[in-house]
Amino acid sequence: MISKIVSGLDEAVSGISDGAVVMIGGFGRAGQPVELIDALLAHGAKDLTVINNNAGNGDTGLAALLAARRVRKMICSFPRQVDSQVFDGLYRAGEIELELVPQGNLAERIRAAGAGIGAFFTPTGVGTALAEGKETREINGRQYVLEYALPADVALVSALRADRWGNLVYRKTARNFGPIMAAAAATTVVQVDEIVELGAIDPESVVTPGIYVNHVVAVGERAWLREGEFVGAVSTEGAAS
Numbered sequence: 226m227i228s229k230i231v232s233g234l235d236e237a238v239s240g241i242s243d244g245a246v247v248m249i250g251g252f253g254r255a256g257q258p259v260e261l262i263d264a265l266l267a268h269g270a271k272d273l274t275v276i277n278n279n280a281g282n283g284d285t286g287l288a289a290l291l292a293a294r295r296v297r298k299m300i301c302s303f304p305r306q307v308d309s310q311v312f313d314g315l316y317r318a319g320e321i322e323l324e325l326v327p328q329g330n331l332a333e334r335i336r337a338a339g340a341g342i343g344a345f346f347t348p349t350g351v352g353t354a355l356a357e358g359k360e361t362r363e364i365n366g367r368q369y370v371l372e373y374a375l376p377a378d379v380a381l382v383s384a385l386r387a388d389r390w391g392n393l394v395y396r397k398t399a400r401n402f403g404p405i406m407a408a409a410a411a412t413t414v415v416q417v418d419e420i421v422e423l424g425a426i427d428p429e430s431v432v433t434p435g436i437y438v439n440h441v442v443a444v445g446e447r448a449w450l451r452e453g454e455f456v457g458a459v460s461t462e463g464a465a466s
Contacts, residue, residue: 229391229441230420234264237414237442241270241379244297248276248335248380248406249287253306256399258383258416259286260444265381271295276335276377278328278402280304280312291315300375302328325355326375332405334375339408339437344373380410384433387417388424391438392431400432407437414440 231237238261241247247265251257266289273296280299281288288311290296304312304323315321326334327349337345346369350356360371382403384393393415395403407413415433420443 228389229387229435229438230389231440231442234260234416234442234444235268237261237416237440238264238268238270238381240412241265241268243270244272244274245270245378246274246276246376248377248402248410250277250380250382250401250403250406251287252278252398252401254282254286256383256395256401256403257282257286258381261381261383261414261416261442262286262290266290266293266295269295272297274298274300276300276331276375276406278302278331279306280309280323282306283308284311288312291321294320296321298322298324300324300326300331302326302331327355330372331375332402334372335402335409336405337374338376339405342374344371346370347372375409377406377410378412380406380413382407382413382415382433384415384417386419386421386426387415387438387441388421388426388435389441390423391415391433391435391441392426393417393433393435393438394426394430395432404433407433412439413437414442416442416444418445419443 275296277287278301280301281291291311316323330347330349346362348369351368351370356370362369383399385396387393415438
């Protein structure tokens with residue numbers, strides 16, 4: 226009987242080793258797998274390369290992982306915001322590397338990895354410092370820069386519910402980077418609010434098929450989230466997890 230369900234968060238992240246490349250879903254706090262990040266922090270893996278749209282918010286989740294000096298390098302599109310003080314301090318002190326990638330390029334590099342596409346040409350970044358040292362080509366009279374696919378060893382993803390096969394549905398904007406990251410990683414670990422019986426999810430509603438998922442853990446109702454609003458923090462309109 227196929228079952229991707231694991232007993233707890235600790236077991237879910239137990240295979241992540243030092244030096245791993247880890248994708249973490251989310252757009253700011255929306256869709257961020259906070260409980261899995263906390264488990265990774267407790268697990269102790271270090272010297273990580275983390276791929277995320279942002280570079281942590283406040284002092285929880287990804288920011289807590291950064292503060293613990295577990296991350297060697299961040300690959301992201303938006304490293305500085307009003308509450309990204311942890312990353313900002315580390316970067317200014319020279320204690321963390323940064324690879325800055327335009328948001329569309331970041332999403333497409335991840336998607337390309339999941340689709341088996343080695344690289345692609347894009348106009349985004351042409352003529353800027355982000356294109357330095359990269360191959361460029363003129364296509365139909367327009368300049369493009371070559372960007373390589375961005376795979377990972379592990380993806381940590383948050384979804385709304387799953388069945389034991391790992392079929393996933395998301396809640397609103399929590400769908401952001403999760404589906405493409407799940408396809409781009411060698412191992413995908415997913416936290417969900419609930420696990421439902423096989424057949425309870427309409428096949429037409431499945432966003433991430435279970436073939437992309439290795440481990441699923443149910444975290445239940447999250448204390449920091451109520452009805453799509455972040456408790457104890459300023460939320461972004463439309464944010465959900």
